[in-house]
Amino acid sequence: MIHMTNGAQHQILFVDDDTDFLVTLRDLYEMMSEHSWQIHSATSANQALEILDSQKVDLVVVDVNMPVIDGIQLIGILQRRHPKLKRAVLTGLATPEKRAASLANGADLFIEKATSPEGYKSIFAMLGELLQWAPREGFQGVLRKVGLQDVIQMECLARNSSILEVYNQNVLGRIYIEDGQLVHAVAGDATGEQALFKLLSLPGGSFELAQFEPPPDKTLAGQWEMLLMEAARVKDENAANGNTDDTAADTPAPSKTYSRLEGTFVCTRTGETLFEAVGDDSSPHLTWLKQMEQLALQFGEILPLGGFDRVETDLTDGRVIALSRANKLVFVRVSTTLGSK
Amino acid sequence: MNELLNQWLDARLSVPGMLACGVTSPNMLESGIGAANDDGFCRSTDTNFPVSQMSNVLRLLQTAPTAPDTQSSELKWRTWIFSNCKIRSAVRADGWHFAAVVLANSDAAQILDPLTEEFLTLKAAG
Numbered sequence: 001m002i003h004m005t006n007g008a009q010h011q012i013l014f015v016d017d018d019t020d021f022l023v024t025l026r027d028l029y030e031m032m033s034e035h036s037w038q039i040h041s042a043t044s045a046n047q048a049l050e051i052l053d054s055q056k057v058d059l060v061v062v063d064v065n066m067p068v069i070d071g072i073q074l075i076g077i078l079q080r081r082h083p084k085l086k087r088a089v090l091t092g093l094a095t096p097e098k099r100a101a102s103l104a105n106g107a108d109l110f111i112e113k114a115t116s117p118e119g120y121k122s123i124f125a126m127l128g129e130l131l132q133w134a135p136r137e138g139f140q141g142v143l144r145k146v147g148l149q150d151v152i153q154m155e156c157l158a159r160n161s162s163i164l165e166v167y168n169q170n171v172l173g174r175i176y177i178e179d180g181q182l183v184h185a186v187a188g189d190a191t192g193e194q195a196l197f198k199l200l201s202l203p204g205g206s207f208e209l210a211q212f213e214p215p216p217d218k219t220l221a222g223q224w225e226m227l228l229m230e231a232a233r234v235k236d237e238n239a240a241n242g243n244t245d246d247t248a249a250d251t252p253a254p255s256k257t258y259s260r261l262e263g264t265f266v267c268t269r270t271g272e273t274l275f276e277a278v279g280d281d282s283s284p285h286l287t288w289l290k291q292m293e294q295l296a297l298q299f300g301e302i303l304p305l306g307g308f309d310r311v312e313t314d315l316t317d318g319r320v321i322a323l324s325r326a327n328k329l330v331f332v333r334v335s336t337t338l339g340s341k
Numbered sequence: 342m343n344e345l346l347n348q349w350l351d352a353r354l355s356v357p358g359m360l361a362c363g364v365t366s367p368n369m370l371e372s373g374i375g376a377a378n379d380d381g382f383c384r385s386t387d388t389n390f391p392v393s394q395m396s397n398v399l400r401l402l403q404t405a406p407t408a409p410d411t412q413s414s415e416l417k418w419r420t421w422i423f424s425n426c427k428i429r430s431a432v433r434a435d436g437w438h439f440a441a442v443v444l445a446n447s448d449a450a451q452i453l454d455p456l457t458e459e460f461l462t463l464k465a466a467g
Contacts, residue, residue: 306425
């Protein structure tokens with residue numbers, strides 16, 4: 001089903017095991033685009049890969065339910081083999097699970113097959129939009145390689161505004177950062193701290209740092225440092241409870257103890273101050289952070305403890321955390337009170 | 342107190358994930374402690390976490406400096422968190438110091454808080 005390029009502006013490959021559907025789409029969309037789109041067709045993943053190896057294609061539109069290699073797997077293969085290719089999933093059975101899996105595997109768009117001519121016009125318009133999309137600013141990462149917390153810290157420390165889109169096979173969420181503060185989080189039905197903790201507890205997945213748009217709501221308040229600390233604590237608790245599956249972090253945000261951030265200090269390992277809110281003199285904080293890390297390293301030389309993460313000092317009225325990151329040391333002092341805020 | 346802590350420590354060794362633990366007396370000698378002496382005692386359930394090394398960790402833990410801005414607060418305990426393990430340390434009002442090394446994400450890690458509370462509130466028989 002390979003059609004020779006005829007000077008059309010866009011080359012689009014549809015992959016579907018329904019031959020009649022492919023023929024219909026080709027005729028329809030070539031006509032609607034006034035032949036500025038040239039439609040190629042493949043009835044299997046293998047055939048699609050052969051076409052992609054033999055000629056330039058701008059956009060691939062893949063059905064989910066196909067024999068041998070399904071569309072979601074194919075999207076994953078395409079992301080690795082043809083990372084610049086735009087990818088869309090078009091399926092007759094759209095479910096939240098398929099949507100999350102498609103996006104996690106690298107689909108740019110997830111569309112349900114239409115049941116009316118109007119529907120096919122809409123799909124045509126969406127694919128047209130996708131063809132016009134410029135490469136996004138920012139970067140993509142994989143949570144196992146780059147910690148989501150690290151990215152949030154970098155964005156907040158730089159006082160950036162951005163949206164962190166996080167997804168894996170079960171969860172799709174967004175974390176809104178505005179002027180260096182966490183302002184909104186959503187993950188499935190959850191919002192606010194519950195959503196943030198859920199996303200930060202994910203054992204794996206992907207994220208994209210997208211251009212900022214105002215959030216539909218503002219569900220997060222307070223200092224980002226404290227929210228990340230709480231997220232780390234919730235994650236630890238979930239792990240200790242053996243609650244490590246992708247949907248485990250539905251743990252409600254802690255509600256009985258109220259915390260207030262009393263001081264924060266962030267510096268590089270060389271002692272350069274990056275952020276300081278600890279009063280007039282931050283030198284004791286720097287000294288203490290270095291001493292604590294030094295001790296932790298000594299423990300690590302004595303016993304096989306693994307990489308050092310942080311020290312939590314629990315007080316009767318709060319907590320102090322010394323956090324070690326790749327190139328940063330962080331001091332956070334939180335006071336806690338029981339009862340109403 | 343010594344015997345009471347000895348028994349308490351022995352009983353806690355069986356918690357899954359407990360790798361090593363120990364206590365030191367307020368007048369622990371600079372030379373450190375072994376499996377047992379008048380100044381404290383250590384226990385280990387894992388050959389990678391021998392008593393001798395746990396003794397060194399206990400000694401180092403006592404050198405941890407007080408965090409800034411906490412002079413008016415009372416210390417409950419410290420938790421050193423590593424990728425594989427956690428170290429919990431706490432000091433009683435009478436000066437006895439407890440430390441435990443537990444496997445991260447284990448039963449022992451989950452009960453660190455009540456375990457430490459137990460240590461802090463143990464009462465000597467006489």
